[in-house]
Amino acid sequence: MQPFIKHTGLVAPLDRVNVDTDQMVPKQFLKFLTREGYGRILFYDWRYLPEEKPNPEFILNLPRYAGASILLARANFGCGSSREHAPWALLDYGFRAILAPSYADIFYNNCFKNGLLPVTLTTQQMDELFQRAARTEGYRLTVDLERQIVADGSGLQFSFTLDPFRRECLLKGLDDIGLTLVHEADISAFEKKHLSVPHMNAPLDVKFHRA
Amino acid sequence: MPARTLYEKIWNAHIVREEPGKPSLIYIDRHLVHEGTSPQAFAGLKAAGRTVRRPELAFAVMDHSVSTKNRELPVADPDAAAQFAALARNCEEFGINLFDMHSRNQGIVHVIGPELGITLPGCTIVCGDSHTSTHGALGALAFGIGTSEVEHVLATQCLTQFKSKSMRIEVQGPRPRGVTAKDIILAIIGKIGIAGGTGYVAEYTGEAVRGLSMEGRMTMCNMTIEGGARAGMVAPDDTTFAYVEGRPFAPRGKDFQEAVEYWKTLATDPGATYDATVTLTAAELAPMVTWGTNPGMVTQVTGRVPDPSSFSDPVDRKAAESALVYMGLKPGTSITDIPVDRVFIGSCTNSRIEDLRAASRVVAGRRIAKSVKQALAVPGSRVVKAQAEKEGLDKVFRDAGFEWRDAGCSMCIGMNDDVLPAGERSASTSNRNFEGRQGKGSRTHLVSPVMAAAAAIEGHFVDIRKFPGVDGAE
Ligand code: SF4
Numbered sequence: 001m002q003p004f005i006k007h008t009g010l011v012a013p014l015d016r017v018n019v020d021t022d023q024m025v026p027k028q029f030l031k032f033l034t035r036e037g038y039g040r041i042l043f044y045d046w047r048y049l050p051e052e053k054p055n056p057e058f059i060l061n062l063p064r065y066a067g068a069s070i071l072l073a074r075a076n077f078g079c080g081s082s083r084e085h086a087p088w089a090l091l092d093y094g095f096r097a098i099l100a101p102s103y104a105d106i107f108y109n110n111c112f113k114n115g116l117l118p119v120t121l122t123t124q125q126m127d128e129l130f131q132r133a134a135r136t137e138g139y140r141l142t143v144d145l146e147r148q149i150v151a152d153g154s155g156l157q158f159s160f161t162l163d164p165f166r167r168e169c170l171l172k173g174l175d176d177i178g179l180t181l182v183h184e185a186d187i188s189a190f191e192k193k194h195l196s197v198p199h200m201n202a203p204l205d206v207k208f209h210r211a
Numbered sequence: 212m213p214a215r216t217l218y219e220k221i222w223n224a225h226i227v228r229e230e231p232g233k234p235s236l237i238y239i240d241r242h243l244v245h246e247g248t249s250p251q252a253f254a255g256l257k258a259a260g261r262t263v264r265r266p267e268l269a270f271a272v273m274d275h276s277v278s279t280k281n282r283e284l285p286v287a288d289p290d291a292a293a294q295f296a297a298l299a300r301n302c303e304e305f306g307i308n309l310f311d312m313h314s315r316n317q318g319i320v321h322v323i324g325p326e327l328g329i330t331l332p333g334c335t336i337v338c339g340d341s342h343t344s345t346h347g348a349l350g351a352l353a354f355g356i357g358t359s360e361v362e363h364v365l366a367t368q369c370l371t372q373f374k375s376k377s378m379r380i381e382v383q384g385p386r387p388r389g390v391t392a393k394d395i396i397l398a399i400i401g402k403i404g405i406a407g408g409t410g411y412v413a414e415y416t417g418e419a420v421r422g423l424s425m426e427g428r429m430t431m432c433n434m435t436i437e438g439g440a441r442a443g444m445v446a447p448d449d450t451t452f453a454y455v456e457g458r459p460f461a462p463r464g465k466d467f468q469e470a471v472e473y474w475k476t477l478a479t480d481p482g483a484t485y486d487a488t489v490t491l492t493a494a495e496l497a498p499m500v501t502w503g504t505n506p507g508m509v510t511q512v513t514g515r516v517p518d519p520s521s522f523s524d525p526v527d528r529k530a531a532e533s534a535l536v537y538m539g540l541k542p543g544t545s546i547t548d549i550p551v552d553r554v555f556i557g558s559c560t561n562s563r564i565e566d567l568r569a570a571s572r573v574v575a576g577r578r579i580a581k582s583v584k585q586a587l588a589v590p591g592s593r594v595v596k597a598q599a600e601k602e603g604l605d606k607v608f609r610d611a612g613f614e615w616r617d618a619g620c621s622m623c624i625g626m627n628d629d630v631l632p633a634g635e636r637s638a639s640t641s642n643r644n645f646e647g648r649q650g651k652g653s654r655t656h657l658v659s660p661v662m663a664a665a666a667a668i669e670g671h672f673v674d675i676r677k678f679p680g681v682d683g684a685e
Contacts, residue, residue: 031290076406084357113359
């Protein structure tokens with residue numbers, strides 16, 4: 001996983017609550033076998049008119065937000081489906097950090113697995129950022145995970161908190177599975193105890209489906 | 212020992228490792244896998260040179276993109292075909308049970324888990340699918356995970372998890388006539404909001420919940436995620452044990468008796484505390500219909516499409532405004548005046564045998580309205596399908612003008628060719644009415660199976676409690 005330490009970039013505002021992962025990656029794009037290449041289809045139904053003509057009304061299509069890498073979002077961002085294609089698409093599009101007042105659980109988790117930083121700020125702080133982004137063309141922010149602050153070039157500075165373990169994993173770009181496998185002995189010991197109990201045992205009819 | 216909740220008991224029984232300030236490592240008893248969210252996990256596993264730790268605890272099925280028409284024909288969509296092939300290859304390579312599209316046990320992952328006895332009380336169950344919450348109906352701790360976590364479970368049979376807060380959702384009093392499990396859960400989501408459960412595991416209690424069949428409990432737990440909570444649970448009781456007994460993968464004989472004794476200990480202790488409590492009175496509930504673009508935008512069938520200006524919160528107002536534009540609805544319209552173009556009875560929310568029985572009683576001896584372009588009855592699994600056909604329900608649906616299909620996710624998500632066309636309006640027994648969920652530009656109204664069936668007959672929403680000749684009890 002790519003680490004996240006500090007990032008400065010152009011800000012794009014998506015002023016809408018409850019943006020669900022169906023909007024980020026509609027179902028027709030869930031049939032691929034890879035994690036790459038979803039940037040083109042991010043927010044597909046909002047972003048494109050028929051024949052994939054860019055919808056000029058959609059905020060990310062405005063020239064001033066081209067190349068944005070920090071997304072301002074509203075409450076409950078990423079609700080709905082567990083599809084990890086959503087953070088894959090956000091990253092592939094070029095976003096490195098999302099700023100929002102709240103996130104849906106599964107989406108929030110999925111971001112950390114991919115080096116995408118979801119920053120939680122208050123609604124008031126988000127309002128301020130939305131205003132600044134609207135007012136100032138080319139509005140940029142720095143998201144510093146080490147110092148846990150979001151700052152712009154004109155004096156705004158918000159600090160944010162997040163779980164220290166998640167922060168460390170992201171700063172170092174740690175491989176989750178590798179971290180768990182270190183505890184192989186614990187897992188084996190647990191299994192011995194747990195799986196010897198009949199009702200916790202492996203299911204009975206292992207080859208049932210072949211009948 | 213201090214009084215503990217159902218959630219705490221299952222959580223504690225699965226802790227492999229704990230360290231202060233870090234997420235816990237918890238053991239996973241059952242891992243369900245489907246074609247849509249697994250290919251990248253298997254690819255990652257292989258790229259890292261890792262293997263599947265406990266393949267016998269994983270169960271894979273093809274459900275999201277399968278055709279519900281003729282499955283003997285080659286898969287027309289090359290992308291779907293590639294995904295099916297990848298799943299088959301991966302299961303073969305790692306020795307994982309697969310119910311492929313031709314298996315007589317194939318079906319929607321959340322239907323077949325409980326039905327085959329893979330899902331058991333007291334287990335931890337995960338799947339790369341948010342509606343894994345369904346399985347909590349049996350008194351399991353079940354939740355959806357992302358693809359990276361799927362890979363993690365394949366490799367380690369564990370997950371690193373933070374413990375959630377607990378929420379008790381009590382539905383007091385007996386369930387009124389015509390009010391189904393679907394209506395109860397829609398009412399709950401309407402009350403707490405679609406993010407109201409974020410960070411919580413919900414446990415459903417109260418007389419109305421206790422009185423539900425396993426199917427009804429599954430419907431409620433299924434939609435728990437739509438209220439933001441990752442997992443929903445119902446304490447196992449005699450209804451649960453009777454449901455589990457004799458299922459193919461469930462323990463048998465002495466093992467089953469021993470398991471029941473253990474499962475009985477799982478119920479929340481008297482005096483245990485929850486981080487939050489929500490209470491509803493069943494007598495105040497009515498059949499529900501969604502009017503907007505998320506499941507929290509919902510009202511009673513006797514109600515009207517709300518006026519966005521009636522929302523005091525500006526954010527809610529704006530959301531309601533854009534939802535009504537998308538849905539093509541005018542504020543103040545009576546719910547029962549909303550016409551429907553298509554009807555979908557299916558999905559992991561409402562495609563079990565009881566759902567089909569209840570819907571079939573509504574349509575029996577009637578015909579779908581001329582204005583209804585299509586009505587689909589899609590069993591959640593092939594086992595459900597076979598049972599329904601044994602009972603003659605397929606004929607009842609067909610005679611009424613429904614199409615009787617093979618098992619799969621179908622128009623819940625429209626990944627196969629069961630798509631709701633742009634601008635058309637459905638009465639759907641599924642769980643999500645998001646923009647474009649059933650097809651780009653599609654307009655979804657979530658309802659119970661009996662409400663969907665009645666809408667098919669009348670061509671618009673009707674109050675099932677007033678529907679002639681139907682007891683409306685289910
Ligand atoms: S029926 Fe719908 S909600 Fe359920 S698993 Fe399939 S696509 Fe997901």
